[in-house]
Amino acid sequence: xxxxxxxxxxxxxxxxxxxxxxxxxxxxxxxxxxxxxxxxxxxxxxxxxxxxxxxxxxxxxxxxxxxxxxxxxxxxxxxxxxxxxxxxxxxxxxxxxxxxxxxxxxxxxxxx
Amino acid sequence: xxxxxxxxxxxxxxxxxxxxxxxxxxxxxxxxxxxxxxxxxxxxxxxxxxxxxxxxxxxxxxxxxxxxxxxxxxxxxxxxxxxxxxxxxxxxxxxxxxxxxxxxxxxxxxxxx
Numbered sequence: 001x002x003x004x005x006x007x008x009x010x011x012x013x014x015x016x017x018x019x020x021x022x023x024x025x026x027x028x029x030x031x032x033x034x035x036x037x038x039x040x041x042x043x044x045x046x047x048x049x050x051x052x053x054x055x056x057x058x059x060x061x062x063x064x065x066x067x068x069x070x071x072x073x074x075x076x077x078x079x080x081x082x083x084x085x086x087x088x089x090x091x092x093x094x095x096x097x098x099x100x101x102x103x104x105x106x107x108x109x110x111x112x
Numbered sequence: 113x114x115x116x117x118x119x120x121x122x123x124x125x126x127x128x129x130x131x132x133x134x135x136x137x138x139x140x141x142x143x144x145x146x147x148x149x150x151x152x153x154x155x156x157x158x159x160x161x162x163x164x165x166x167x168x169x170x171x172x173x174x175x176x177x178x179x180x181x182x183x184x185x186x187x188x189x190x191x192x193x194x195x196x197x198x199x200x201x202x203x204x205x206x207x208x209x210x211x212x213x214x215x216x217x218x219x220x221x222x223x224x225x
Contacts (some may be wrong), residue, residue: 004155006155029185031211040220041217041218042201042215042216042218043215043219045212048116048210048211050211055210056210058211059186084130090155090156090201092155092156096203096211097207097210097211097212098144098205098206098207099144099205099211100144100146100158100161100205100209101156101158101213102143102158103148103155103156103157105154105155106154106155
């Protein structure tokens with residue numbers, strides 16, 4: 001199984017809502033990532049987990065809160081987002097940090 | 113810091129044409145190099161990789177060679193198809209930089225029949 005799954009596929013939320021994005025992989029990878037991608041731009045790294053511990057936080061606003069409950073799951077909790085946070089949110093995993101990454105299909109988030 | 117520079121796009125080719133997308137990099141350590149492809153409405157997919165100098169990565173007719181002397185990793189394909197239309201990202205991962213990945217800006221390829 002070389003698949004990274006993400007749910008939901010699409011999400012529309014108001015600025016006062018709380019929602020969560022979910023990501024799952026069963027490849028035994030010990031590094032997992034969250035990226036934000038705006039249209040016609042490369043992915044921007046948000047967070048990296050290595051062996052279920054947060055290893056990189058790219059100065060992301062606190063309205064984004066990551067969580068890694070176990071080695072297969074990665075969540076991104078969203079609260080009080082702004083319209084400029086609307087984007088495609090991509091999850092990825094890799095054997096270890098520095099190795100090739102396997103991406104999920106993404107969650108298309110719209111903040112109204 | 114690390115950086116990746118890709119040739120500016122978009123690139124439009126006729127089917128069966130030869131493709132080159134240039135990529136150069138700067139890195140602190142000895143990075144691994146990757147090409148990823150993104151089809152419309154999808155996430156990125158690994159296309160090929162090279163982990164050390166002179167390695168050649170290849171997949172689905174695409175090739176790229178890790179050139180340390182010119183700090184380049186150009187993507188080539190001898191005969192493109194309409195189905196190759198996508199955005200291509202050159203990227204590096206540098207263990208000297210906590211294994212973080214750095215992506216180029218992406219090159220949009222359109223192949224016309």
